[in-house]
Amino acid sequence: MGSMETPAEAAGGTVGKALHVLDMVAEKGRPVRFNDVLDGSPYPKATLYRLLQTLTTQGLLSYDEDRQTYAPGMRLVRLAHSAWRQSSLAPVARPFLDTLSSEVGETIHLAQIDRGQVLYVDKRNAAQPVEMFSQAGKIGPGYCTGVGKAMMAFLKPNEREQAVQNQSFYRHTEHTLTTSDALQAELGQIRVDGVAFDREEHEPGIICVAAPILSSNSRVIGALSITTTTQKYSLEGLDALRPVLLQTAQDIAQAAENWQFPSS
Structure with missing residues (x-):
């Protein structure tokens, strides 16, 4: 010491x-x-x-x-209650999470980013929930989660570089990205595709598709994911949920405009 x-x-x-x-x-x-x-x-x-x-x-x-x-x-x-009301996306996103969860029947995560790490701010369990790492209030890694990669991909270049430098690159599974070069390459592809995938990178058997939640001036304010298991979905099958995921992310972003910038 x-x-x-x-x-x-x-x-x-x-x-x-x-x-x-x-x-x-x-x-x-x-x-x-x-x-x-x-x-x-x-x-x-x-x-x-x-x-x-x-x-x-x-x-x-x-x-x-x-x-x-x-x-x-x-x-x-x-202080936490005050921060939750004023700084968390959870209050404004709640009705959209409820609707999405009901529509797809899978676990929904809402997250925000803090210095390259993921803060899960809300979660909706599927009708038959699966035990997994994430829960509201928990901190997760950015480099091996769908929401983390979705947010990092759309950060400003200097912010993205700093976020990548803050990753531990611990190998959680055989699918985990373990170098900054591999992560940067995937972030580039995510910017093209508009969504990110967790391909069992954090937990075996757990996969997700995630989308960034962007403000009207393209600032990252959060991310949304649909999470399931390899027993229920393939990655291709999960990709079929992309349209409803992107629409929900856009709906949350629009609702957040007034929340971020109150009129009085």
Whole structure:
């Protein structure tokens, strides 16, 4: 364990460090003790303790004195609700997801992109849901998911380059793209086709077709996918759902114009 800072953490100063610690606690997915956070932390013990105390005082973390554990605080819950209403596509897209789910009978995902990673903001399960990684609120990789590739493909060139650089290229399955060159080539093809496919790249047996949700000035505001299994569909069969997928993505984009730019 050392005290080296990443450039982003250094640029963010104390606030950047505190947010990094907040991320470390949240990513554990359970209440954690001090030593749990200290393991893998880039900060000295005294610095980490001070940052945890500050976060707790500000209500961003809660501390259980009996168990001596830290967990995300209620202030975060309030902030999350506000962000969900103001920044998430989920509220405006909800009726369109319901309609699409009913029409195709498969799992629907709505996602947004954050520094090259996928944030799933809503999901509709099929009548017979299949267990899979994604769920609302979960973070997924961009390079091996349909929604991730659909969004990255339509980013501005400099933003796309940065998003590609942020990928881990871990091989999840034998179909996973594992180099930036392979990903860039596929993103180019997606820009031509208008849709992206997950060809069992993240989870064996899980495939999807995804479309970007673009604003009127072609800015990426999210992505939409129809997800199913290789037991039910081939990729060719899934491609037959392209028209209804693209229409729904366009409908969400049009509805989002007023949401993104309220009149008052």
